[in-house]
Amino acid sequence: MKKKPYRRKCGDFEIRVLADGRLVMLAPDDELLAMGRELEPDSSLLPPAREDKRNGRT
Amino acid sequence: MDAAAHEQAARRAGIAREALRDCLLCPRNCRVDRTAGEKGYCQLDDKVRCFREVLRYDEEKGLNPSHQIYFAGCNLKCEFCTVSEWNERPDAADELDVEKLAATIARRKKEGARTLNLLGGEPAVNVHGILELLARVDSEAVVVWNTNMYYNDIVDELVTGLVDIYLADLKCGNSDCAQRLLGAGDYVEVAKANILRAAGHSDVILRYLVLPGHLRCCLEPIVKWVAAELPDVKLSLRDYYVPPAQVKEAPAEYLGRDEYRQAVELAASKGLTLIE
Numbered sequence: 001m002k003k004k005p006y007r008r009k010c011g012d013f014e015i016r017v018l019a020d021g022r023l024v025m026l027a028p029d030d031e032l033l034a035m036g037r038e039l040e041p042d043s044s045l046l047p048p049a050r051e052d053k054r055n056g057r058t
Numbered sequence: 059m060d061a062a063a064h065e066q067a068a069r070r071a072g073i074a075r076e077a078l079r080d081c082l083l084c085p086r087n088c089r090v091d092r093t094a095g096e097k098g099y100c101q102l103d104d105k106v107r108c109f110r111e112v113l114r115y116d117e118e119k120g121l122n123p124s125h126q127i128y129f130a131g132c133n134l135k136c137e138f139c140t141v142s143e144w145n146e147r148p149d150a151a152d153e154l155d156v157e158k159l160a161a162t163i164a165r166r167k168k169e170g171a172r173t174l175n176l177l178g179g180e181p182a183v184n185v186h187g188i189l190e191l192l193a194r195v196d197s198e199a200v201v202v203w204n205t206n207m208y209y210n211d212i213v214d215e216l217v218t219g220l221v222d223i224y225l226a227d228l229k230c231g232n233s234d235c236a237q238r239l240l241g242a243g244d245y246v247e248v249a250k251a252n253i254l255r256a257a258g259h260s261d262v263i264l265r266y267l268v269l270p271g272h273l274r275c276c277l278e279p280i281v282k283w284v285a286a287e288l289p290d291v292k293l294s295l296r297d298y299y300v301p302p303a304q305v306k307e308a309p310a311e312y313l314g315r316d317e318y319r320q321a322v323e324l325a326a327s328k329g330l331t332l333i334e
Contacts, residue, residue: 008142024300026141027140046115047113
């Protein structure tokens with residue numbers, strides 16, 4: 001494991017897990033926001049869950 | 059935006075492109091010929107590049123869902139920028155395809171987007187491409203100019219009447235912090251003048267990302283100024299500061315709940331209207 005903090009490159013996304021358990025997503029895209037929705041289904045700050053037509057879930 | 063606004067946007071896009079020949083769009087006053095491929099402080103020639111578009115639900119109340127479009131390249135070097143990689147290397151982003159992006163905007167509108175949120179980087183240094191885009195977007199779009207407010211008068215003249223809301227993201231409250239954290243000692247003075255000007259003709263939301271340890275040096279002078287000059291402006295205090303991976307001058311810690319509460323109390327003590 002490198003000792004120096006990772007320096008983001010164009011196209012990278014960054015997620016940090018803080019000591020108190022919070023998850024921080026930096027400038028997220030749709031995919032990361034959808035991931036956030038899975039983790040926090042009730043948050044009003046995240047996009048509504050999309051209907052998944054493949055398995056009938058929403 | 060009606061047909062006349064579309065026409066005006068197209069005409070102003072031409073004016074903006076001409077201005078790139080001797081670029082004075084922002085106070086860096088680089089005077090480079092961006093149309094000849096020269097690049098100034100923002101590292102941009104005349105090509106406009108976008109690196110992300112996304113529908114967000116966590117912007118200020120009333121703006122959500124907000125279709126954010128990120129333009130690469132900036133005239134500040136905020137140490138705590140969360141998309142700094144795209145400002146250091148804007149040419150790594152895809153070149154703007156106006157027709158394609160206009161179609162994406164229409165799709166996002168159908169998905170529920172209430173506002174079209176133009177940000178970066180900094181939209182001011184990409185104003186020519188943004189005007190070309192506005193000349194083609196849906197006439198009902200509510201356009202948010204999400205900016206650091208660090209630009210010269212010409213930018214305001216180009217966008218006035220074509221954007222609906224100035225989301226003025228004021229980064230610092232004093233010159234010393236502005237020099238150390240953003241690399242622009244004249245930032246506060248310029249941004250304040252532009253905010254006053256914008257408030258004279260448009261709806262303004264004044265946003266401040268609360269920086270840990272900067273309540274006295276930055277937030278306090280900001281709230282005093284707002285209380286004196288723009289007491290009715292909507293003030294938004296954001297709590298999502300993320301320290302950079304390698305800290306030089308910026309705060310190294312995340313914002314604590316107590317400090318955010320103090321920030322809110324400070325603003326409320328001046329009778330300012332806070333929005334979520």
